Amino acid sequence: MKRAWWKEAVVYQIYPRSFKDSNGDGIGDLSGIISRLDYLKELGIDVIWLSPVYKSPNDDNGYDISDYQDIMDEFGTLEDFNQLLAEAHKQGIKIMMDLVVNHTSDEHPWFVESRSSKDNPKRDYYIWRHGQNGKEPNNWVSCFSGPAWEYDAHTDEYYLHIFSKKQPDLNWENPQLRKEIYDMMRWWLDKGIDGFRMDVINFISKVEGLPDAPGEGYQWGGQFFMNGPRIHEFLQEMNREVLSSYDLITVGEMPGVSPEQAVLYTGEDRQELHMVFQFEHMDLDSGNGGKWDIKPWSLHDFKQTMTKWQVSLSGKGWNSLYLNNHDQPRMVSRFGNDGEFHKESAKMLATCLHMMQGTPYIYQGEELGMTNVAFSTIDDYRDIETINMFRERIQQGEETEHVMHSIHAKGRDNARTPMQWDDTENAGFGKGTPWLPVNPNYVSINARQQWSDPDSIFHYYQRLIQLRKQYELIVYGSYELILADHPEIYAYTRKWKNEQILVILNFFAGTPVFEMPQDIRFAQPKLLISNYSVDQNENIRNISLRPYEARVYHFIIS
Ligand code: NOJ
Secondary structure, X not given: OOOOHHHHXXXXXXXXXXXXXXXXXXXXXXXXXXXXXXXXXXXXXXXXXXXXXXEOOOOXXXXXXXXXXXXXXXXXXXXXXXXXXXXXXXXXXXXXXEEOOOEOOOOOHHHXXXXXXXXXXXXXXXXXXXXXXXXXXOOEEOOOXXXXXXEEOOOOEEEEOOOOOXXXXXXXXXXXXXXXXXHHHHHHHHHOOOEEXXXXXXXXXOOOOOOOOOOOOOEOOHHHOOOOOOHHHHHHHHHHHOHHHOOOEEEEEOOOOOHHHHHHHHOOOOOOOOEEEOOXXXXXXXXXXXEEEEOOOOHHXXXXXHXXXXXXXXXXXXXXXXXXXXXXXOHHHHOOOOOOOHHHHHHHHHHHHHOOOOEEEEEOOHHHOOOOOOOOOHHHXXXXXXXXXXXXXXXXXXXXXXXXXXXXXXXXXXXXXXXXOOOOHHHHOOOOOOOOOOOHHHHOOOHHHHHOOOOOHHHHHHHHXXXXXXXXXXXXXXXXXXXXXXXXXEEEEEEEOXXXXXXXXXXXXXXXXXXXXXXXXXXXXXXXXXXXXXXXXXXXXXXEOOOOOEEEEEEEEO
C-alpha cells in the first residue's frame, strides 16, 4: 500500500455559519474561524474541510452558489479568506474547500443567462426539457420534497433540480461548462488551497433520456443519476485537467455508492479521487420510507457494514471515516447515549472510528460530545429539507407531534446549532442572536469546561489523534472483525508487520464480559487508550466491561 500524507491526516469539518461569529451578526464568519485556529492546532488536526463559503443566497446554507470566486457577504471577503489560508498554513493546517458543482444557485450568472432564452449560449449549461401533457418532463422527486422540475414560463420549459428549486442541476454533458468548472478549480488551487470535498459528485452524469422512475407519483430517480454512465470519464478528465497537477486531498460525497464502486473511484491506478463518503452506515436507522422513516439500528448491522467497507477497500482504495457531519444527527445521540453515559459513549464511538483504516473526519463540536437538540416548534428550525418535509407531511394530515419526532431524531439542524465555546450567553458563539438557537445544554457541554478537565472528551480526541501519528499501524494496518456475533461488543484487530492492536468496545449500558479468542496470540500487551481507568495487572483474557467501555491494546505478535 502506498503511503500518502492524506492517508495519515485527520480532517476537521467546519460549518462556518455555526462555528464562531466575530462581528455579532449572529452568523459565524471567516474571522471567527481565524480566531479559533489555536483551538484546532491544540486538538491536533491536520486539515480543515470548510463547508461552502462562496457567495450564495443561502437557500441551502451555501450549497447554492451564485459566485464560485467570491465569498458570502456574511462570512467576510476574499481578503479574509486569504488571511485564513495564510494563518492556517502558518500553523501547519491545510484547507480543503467544498466543491459544489452538481448544481449552482438559480442566481448564478450562468443560470440567469441560461433561463433568459432558448438560444442563449449558456442555455445548455443546465438541464431544460419540455413538459409532458402539461406536467413535468419526468416523475422524479427532489431531495427537498416536491417534484425535481420547475416550470419556467418565460421559455415554456422545465429545468431539473435534484435539490431545491433554487439549485438547478448543471449539465455536465456540455464540454464548455466542464472547462469553466476546471478553470475555477485551478483558480482556487493556485491560490494555495489543499483540496476539495466534492458535493454529491456521483450525481453529475445523468442517464440519457432521463427516464421515469418506477412507481406512482413523484419517485426517487437516483438509479438514473447516481454513479451514472459518464461519471468515471468525467472524474478522470477532471483529474487529468486539474487534480493531477497539485499535491492535494480529495473526497467525493457519494450517496448510493457500493464498496465495489468505491474501489473504482479511489483505486490508485484509476486517477479519480482519493476517497469517498459512503452512506451505508448512515442508512442503518432508516426504514423503507427513507431517512425520516426511523427504525432502530442494530449493532450486528453496524459491525457488518463497517467491516464490509474496511475489508473491501483495504489495499485497493481508501476509506473516509465519519459518524456525523452537517447533514446527519449528532453521533452521540444516534449511536451512543447522550444522557447518563454521555462522556463514556462519546469516547467509545470516537475510539471505534479512529482506530480504523482510513482518514478520520471530525465534525465541529463532536470533539466535545455535542448532542442533538429538540426544539419544540418548527419555527425554531432553519433547514430547508426539514421545513419542506414538515409542510408536506402536515398537509398530508400527519400529526405535528409525529413529524417533530422525526425531526428531533434526524433533522439536519441537530448538527448545525452554534458551536458551544463556553457557558456564557449564546454559548460564547457571538454577541448577536444566533441564526439558529443554541442547544440549551451548552451550560455543561462546552469547550472551556473541557479544556480544564484532563478527562474530557476533547482531551480524549487529542490522544486519539496523537496515537495515529505515533503508530503507522493505525493508519495502514489490516482490519479484522472478531466476536462477530456478540450482541453488545464490537471488537476488531489491526495488524501491521509484527504488531497488532485490539480494539474492544462495549456499545451499550450493560456489563458484558469480553473473552479473548484463543487464536489471538500476543506478547507485551500495552494499553494504548481507554475511557475508564484500568488496572494494568488485569488478566485481559477475560474482561468485565463497564457501560460503553472502550479499550485499545497494543501487542507484539508472538
Ligand atoms: C450534500 C450537502 O452535504 C448538503 O448539505 C446539501 O444540501 C446537498 N448536498 C446539496 O448541495
